[in-house]
Amino acid sequence: MSFWMSVLPQTPPRPPLPGDAEADVCIVGAGYTGLWTAYYLAVADPSLRIVVLEARTAGFGASGRNGGWCSALFPKSVPALDRAYGRERALALNAAMEATVDEVGRVAAAEGIDCDFAKGGTVVLARTPLQLERARHEADEAAGYGLDLRLLSAGEARERVGATGVLGGTYTPHCAAIQPAKLVRGLAEACERRGVRIHEQTPVTRIAPGRAETPHGTVRAPIVVRATEGFTPRLPGLRRAIAPVYSLMIATDPLPASFWSEAGLSDRETFTDHRHLIIYGQRTADDRLAFGGRGAPYHYGSAVEESFDLEPRVFAELRRVLGELFPALGDVPVAHAWGGPLGIARDWMASVGLDPATGLAWAGGYVGDGVGTTNLAGRTLADLIRRVDSDLVTLPWVGHRSPNWEPEPLRWLGVNASLRLMTAADTAEARTGRPSRRAALLGRLIGA
Known part of the structure; x- marks a missing residue:
């Protein structure tokens, strides 16, 4: 257990998925990426049925044990983004990352999440x-x-x-x-207040178009979001997607x-x-x-x-x-x-995207710079899922596909x-x- 988690009151885990279920959006992973996505979706459209599946407990992964830097750092530098996508798009992504730091502070204050934001x-x-x-x-x-x-x-x-x-x-x-465990725990509670269902102790064994399979049952949804970061290689077919x-x-x-x-x-x-x-x-x-x-x-x-x-x-x-x-x-x-x-x-390039043909969405590859980047990912996924033509969905990391790692x-x-x-x-x-x-x-x- 990280220091950050150890100083919080210890609470029992949320109940696992009780059986097969239907949802509008199923999110795999209750770390920052999954919870920010659920939060912004629920705020934008309270009618959405959103289910989050988590193998352990919310924030068990990097979200509850990182260095507590909510920064504008992106894995690729602005010059590297400039070389790949041009100066204007590189600076747009950097500006979005800078604004994200304040956005995290805004939501924390609005939701009463005392995460020691300084x-x-x-x-x-x-x-x-x-x-x-x-x-x-x-x-x-x-x-x-x-x-x-x-x-x-x-x-x-x-x-x-x-x-x-x-x-x-x-x-x-x-x-x-920030105190990262306070942020992830408070974010999970904010999601639940808006009707998001979070099932802990529910490992996902397979993600496929229209469904997420677990030992407790299958959640069927037209949109399935993979928000598993360092645990991604445990999923079938994704052993080489992330190191x-x-x-x-x-x-x-x-x-x-x-x-x-x-x-x-x-x-x-x-x-x-x-x-x-x-x-x-x-x-x-x-x-x-x-x-x-x-x-x-x-x-x-x-x-x-x-x-x-x-x-x-x-x-x-x-x-x-x-x-x-x-x-x-x-x-x-x-x-x-x-x-x-x-x-x-x-390729050291974080990415976020949604394949409209399959309904499979993803975000990750943060290379340790995820506290801020996950918030931008959550807002971007919320716009992609709701088909909102915003500035966020035109940023250069949207739709990027990193090559697989070598065998x-x-x-x-x-x-x-x-x-x-x-x-x-x-x-x-x-x-x-x-x-x-x-x-x-x-x-x-x-x-x-």
Whole structure:
């Protein structure tokens, strides 16, 4: 159980599907994607019969255990989207993502969901000369597109995040720190208040046009939405659609004011740095440090098991890096450690869509940037399902089809080699002071 879930009152699961059922829309997965879709559909048309099926409990997956960054980040950068779809469409998607951060805050306030929403923005630290060079390049590139990303001096960056060795960084206001489990639980309750039926303990064994099959019965509906993200490979025919890659987190107990006087984060800015292997953190509403990163292995055959959530080596490395960033932590122990899979599409491109010929809809492939993106997905799916000709349905990710991942063992070799390459690139850059050509090559290969 994630720290986020562990601090909430423990409630019994909702009843499973009692048998065969009929619906107008059947949604598979009660994470952010499925619940946002159900919410916006129910708000727009209260007459719709909406059924959500969940294998465990609402928010059991990434929605209840992520880093709590409700950001405007999209897996593909604006320059990459520009190359693929043109400048106007790339900027339209970026603008939609920026607006999404405020939309999540609006709904949370309107529905009385106290998810510790604090829009303090994101600081990306530069702690080596090479990282500072990357920060400058990113800021210059953003300026060319008119994006709201500012280069920070060393003093400006340290004022926001009192980490060691800070040479500068970048700042964007388009991110809010949240308590993700509070958001997903509150969203599920908001859906139920509008008549959405959520059946937990109901694993879907097969999705087909017009129906979702479970051990408890079949739900028949003209529209079936797949909102399964990192668990997608468990469905027949979708083993290679998404690669489930693990992201792990740790959290401290609440830290004293003396620590925060040095560490900063007074506006609850989310933070990371310009290394290659992703790390991410936030100051929680109750003054803990919650910190996570990649590094856990991909498992052969896109396997997803609860035992994979715990990697002592990765937890130890996260604590080491956190102590390196904030030496004032001293020997403060890790109070909570958890993890789980997120979904990565073969081309690193999140997508959302509806096939009108089959009634099958989908959204996913968020590459860990799903807290905000799922909201945009839910609104977009609601428009697609209701055949509303909105600006959202013209965005470049709508209808995109990512290629399948390679068959095994190529998938296992490729994904794990990429993870090792990122770690090796950071080590080599620290040793040589020169940028990693291998990391640059990988970036080109995935179209970042």
